[in-house]
Amino acid sequence: MRDSAFQLVLQAGYVVKGVLIILLFFSIVSWAIIFFKHRYFSRANKETDQFLRAYSSGRNSKGLYQATRNFTISPIANVFRAVYTDEGNKDRGETKRLLRRYEALESAKLEKYLNFLATTGSTTPFIGLFGTVWGIMNSFRGIGVTGAASLVVVAPGIAEALIATAAGLAAAIPAVIAYNYYLSVARRMIIEMEDFSEELLDFFTKEDT
Numbered sequence: 103m104r105d106s107a108f109q110l111v112l113q114a115g116y117v118v119k120g121v122l123i124i125l126l127f128f129s130i131v132s133w134a135i136i137f138f139k140h141r142y143f144s145r146a147n148k149e150t151d152q153f154l155r156a157y158s159s160g161r162n163s164k165g166l167y168q169a170t171r172n173f174t175i176s177p178i179a180n181v182f183r184a185v186y187t188d189e190g191n192k193d194r195g196e197t198k199r200l201l202r203r204y205e206a207l208e209s210a211k212l213e214k215y216l217n218f219l220a221t222t223g224s225t226t227p228f229i230g231l232f233g234t235v236w237g238i239m240n241s242f243r244g245i246g247v248t249g250a251a252s253l254v255v256v257a258p259g260i261a262e263a264l265i266a267t268a269a270g271l272a273a274a275i276p277a278v279i280a281y282n283y284y285l286s287v288a289r290r291m292i293i294e295m296e297d298f299s300e301e302l303l304d305f306f307t308k309e310d311t
Contacts, residue, residue: 121233121266128222128229129273135215136280142175143287146212149176150294163306177208177295182302197306201299208295212288216281223278230270237263 153176156169167186173179184204185197238260 117236118233118266121229122269124229125226125269125273128226132219132222132277139284146175149173150178153179177291178298180208194307198303205295209292212291216284219277219281223274223281226273227270230266233266234263
């Protein structure tokens with residue numbers, strides 16, 4: 103009877119099991135980030151659309167602030183609210199400086215946790231490969247001990263070793279796909295935020311004159 107993948111994992115050596123635990127950690131955290139960023143970007147886009155509708159209605163800064171103070175995810179709404187509530191002299195130069203400062207903070211929020219996905223995608227295949235190499239080394243060592251090199255002797259050890267490679271790829275592939283997708287979404291929202299900041303600069307400047 104052919105061993106199942108679970109049985110191969112249980113029969114693996116301590117090093118290979120350690121590799122699989124590390125890969126499992128990377129995979130779980132990556133999937134948690136994937137689901138979190140999906141909800142985050144969906145809500146950010148929804149709040150941004152609501153903010154832009156409120157902005158297009160022609161309200162003044164106070165009315166716009168009251169209408170959008172519950173928008174905590176939208177980068178555009180957050181930049182507006184941060185500049186509006188910031189105390190100090192609000193001439194054009196100072197307003198522009200504040201906009202750039204809060205843009206950078208919002209950009210960091212949009213790209214938060216994406217580095218972990220990139221790290222997972224680039225390192226887990228090599229971690230899995232290490233487990234595979236180690237498992238194959240043990241298989242050949244077993245051949246040397248038993249003096250038999252038949253497929254029956256070698257196959258189980260090689261099969262359990264290849265489990266590590268499969269686990270590494272299973273962790274890396276979703277992470278790479280999600281990283282590339284979410285990075286493109288984040289950059290698009292950053293560009294939209296930077297473009298709209300020019301309108302906000304004119305908006306705050308006109309109100310101060």
